[in-house]
Amino acid sequence: MRIKIYTIALGLLLSFIGQAQEVxxxxxxxxxxxxxxxxxxxxxxxxxxxxxxxxxxxxxxxxxxxxxxxxxxxxxxxxxxxxxxxxxxxxxxxxxxxxxxxxxxxxxxxxxxxxxxxxxxxxxxxxxxxxxxxxxxxxxxxxxxxxxxxxxxxxxxxxxxxxxxxxxxxxxxxxxxxxxxxxxxxxxxxxxxxxxxxxxxxxxxxxxxxxxxxxxxxxxxxxxxxxxxGPIPKGEDIVRKYPVEKPITTQRTATAYDPNIQIPATGLAYRTPGFKQRDSYVLQMISTYLSDGKSSKLYKKMVDEQKQALQVGAFSIPQEDYGMYLVFAIPLNNTDLGTLISEMEEEVAKVRTELISERDYQKLQNKFENNFVNSNSSVQGIASSLATNYLLYGDTSLINEEIEIYRSITREEIKKVAEKYLKPNQSVIINYLPGEKPAN
CATH class of the missing domain: 3.30.830.10 (Metalloenzyme, LuxS/M16 peptidase-like)
Structure with missing residues (x-):
């Protein structure tokens, strides 16, 4: 009975918080x-x-x-x-x-x-x-x-x-x-x-x-x-027409040099859809699943357990026309960059081919609920969200309703979106090395 009462009370509290946070x-x-x-x-x-x-x-x-x-x-x-x-x-x-x-x-x-x-x-x-x-x-x-x-x-x-x-x-x-x-x-x-x-x-x-x-x-x-x-004159209508990119269908490798570093880095990069697309929201959840916090899949495996990486992360970089997605690592103990790529791809492959656990799914939902509440916790943050939601997403009401998109994302959808965008043949391997670019 005590558990039941606690559950009811928690539900009422969460309901109250949700209402109180409405902008x-x-x-x-x-x-x-x-x-x-x-x-x-x-x-x-x-x-x-x-x-x-x-x-x-x-x-x-x-x-x-x-x-x-x-x-x-x-x-x-x-x-x-x-x-x-x-x-x-x-x-x-x-x-x-x-x-x-x-x-x-x-x-x-x-x-x-x-x-x-x-x-x-x-x-x-x-x-x-x-x-x-x-x-x-x-x-x-x-x-x-x-x-x-x-x-x-x-x-x-x-x-x-x-x-x-x-x-x-x-x-x-x-x-x-x-x-x-x-x-x-x-x-x-x-x-x-x-x-x-x-x-x-x-x-x-x-x-x-x-x-x-x-x-x-x-x-x-x-x-x-x-x-x-009111007295400021209206301008001419702005017409935007940007080039359409052909899909990446074969994995590429790129090398860049940085004289300001002593330890290299490597990453798997993918082109993803613009941030208004539902799939972009799913990709945000996947990056959080892979690398947000010390209990995340990439950090726990490559930093804590296998001691291969000094740092590892997955980032969805949302943009209006196309997004960018990066899974990267900085090696520890002279770990080969190719090994880091293999280990990262192994974890991404699991998301493409297996449903994440119900427990991990609930952790994801909790994090996004928390992020949503925090984003509306200050007047300055609210002003920025209102402007962004209207101007870029075309929907001011997202300030109150965006969390419903994340709540509606299923484990099956996470798997489906990973399979759609995060395949090896759609990626670019980036090796970021110390030193100056060699002369031709």
């Missing part, structure tokens, strides 16, 4: 096409103002790689009404913090202020959209800033080139073949005319979503948004 929001469009999402949470006197633009590293022409990231930096230079170099000073002097980041698919800007500075955040983001100062001084300054970032984070960082090597070897035509940060020669080649054209094309209200989340009054916030963002 309420209001969304609508301005006449200029800007989509607006508002989330009211008056539990703390803070507010997040964010704008996500549907433009990322893949949105560029050949010879102009890295434009989205470069442009992200450039739009902190200043505006018609914000003096050059004063952006961060204005934010910090008013008790706020801000940042931005760029992926291959989108660019995201946000400010977090005490709620009495909501109007300031809205004004600053409307200034960024309507009145950016784009001149040669800013271009020259940010070219050097981005090039230094590239040197620090990629060129001179141990294993910093692994992700670019992954893209280069999984894609032949699609812009995902090139690194999001771009190439030095392309950064040097960027002209003022290029930058102005990029701004005119992509930084328009009908290519963006504005999210305001936190301690707000919905109706007052709507009025401020209309005042600041």
């Amino acid at each position: 309420e929001y209001t969304e609508y469009d301005l006449d200029n096409g800007l989509h607006v999402i508002l989330h009211q949470d008056n539990t703390a006197p803070v507010v997040t103002t964010s704008v996500m633009y549907h433009v990322g590293g893949k949105d560029r022409t050949e010879g102009r790689t890295g434009f989205a990231h470069f442009f992200e930096h450039l739009l902190f230079e200043g505006t018609k009404n914000i003096e050059r170099g004063k952006w961060f000073e204005i934010v910090s002097s008013n008790g706020g913090q801000n940042n931005a980041n760029t992926s291959q698919d989108r660019t995201y800007y946000y400010e977090v202020f005490p709620s009495n500075n909501l109007e300031l955040g809205l004004w600053m983001e409307s200034e960024r959209m309507l009145h950016p100062v784009i001149d040669q001084t800013g271009v020259d300054t940010q070219q050097e800033v981005v090039k230094e970032e590239k040197r620090l984070r990629y060129d001179n960082s141990p294993y910093g080139q692994f992700l670019p090597v992954l893209g280069k070897n999984l894609f032949d035509k699609h812009p995902y073949k090139d690194p999001n940060i771009g190439y030095m020669k392309d950064l040097d080649a960027a002209t003022l005319e290029d930058v102005k054209a990029y701004n005119k094309k992509y930084y328009v209200p009908n290519n963006a979503v504005l999210v305001v989340a936190g301690d707000i009054d919905i109706e007052k916030t709507k009025k401020m948004i209309k005042d600041y963002f």
Whole structure:
């Protein structure tokens, strides 16, 4: 009887948690096409103002790689009404913090202020959209800033080139073949005319979503948004047409070199579907099953038991058009790279050919439930999720309903998706070695 009562109580508690975590929001469009999402949470006197633009590293022409990231930096230079170099000073002097980041698919800007500075955040983001100062001084300054970032984070960082090597070897035509940060020669080649054209094309209200989340009054916030963002002109419709990749049908081997490392690495890489596809969710579960935590299959086998790997992992890298999937290892005790590949493929093969255990399946479900709750635990996280779900997934309601997708994934489906995408003949073996590339 005690167990039964405990079970009922636990069920009621989980039901309450699920209800308590539901995110309420209001969304609508301005006449200029800007989509607006508002989330009211008056539990703390803070507010997040964010704008996500549907433009990322893949949105560029050949010879102009890295434009989205470069442009992200450039739009902190200043505006018609914000003096050059004063952006961060204005934010910090008013008790706020801000940042931005760029992926291959989108660019995201946000400010977090005490709620009495909501109007300031809205004004600053409307200034960024309507009145950016784009001149040669800013271009020259940010070219050097981005090039230094590239040197620090990629060129001179141990294993910093692994992700670019992954893209280069999984894609032949699609812009995902090139690194999001771009190439030095392309950064040097960027002209003022290029930058102005990029701004005119992509930084328009009908290519963006504005999210305001936190301690707000919905109706007052709507009025401020209309005042600041309503007058911004609508841009031209953006047409995207990227090359379609031919399937990988024969296993390839690629070798890359990194002078910043002493221990090599190796991996199995696969091209996978875009993140809106259901199969992409299943692949996320498979990577968690294989390598999330010390009790995961790869870690327990190759690190704990067999002492073959210093580090091992499986990662699903979701992107809009195609995803990337990597199973990698760093050897321990001079373990041969070929041995690591064989051991990793053995574990992947088990997922392709056998149902994972009911116990492991329940552990997976618990982890994804926990991740879902945590993702909605802060106003800043909620703002980012709302923007992403609307702009990239086309469904704002995923902020409350995405967990249902994971709950509906079965053990049989995990096996089926692994067999569909993670076969040896669809993979690229990447050997990432210390030293300089040998001269031809």
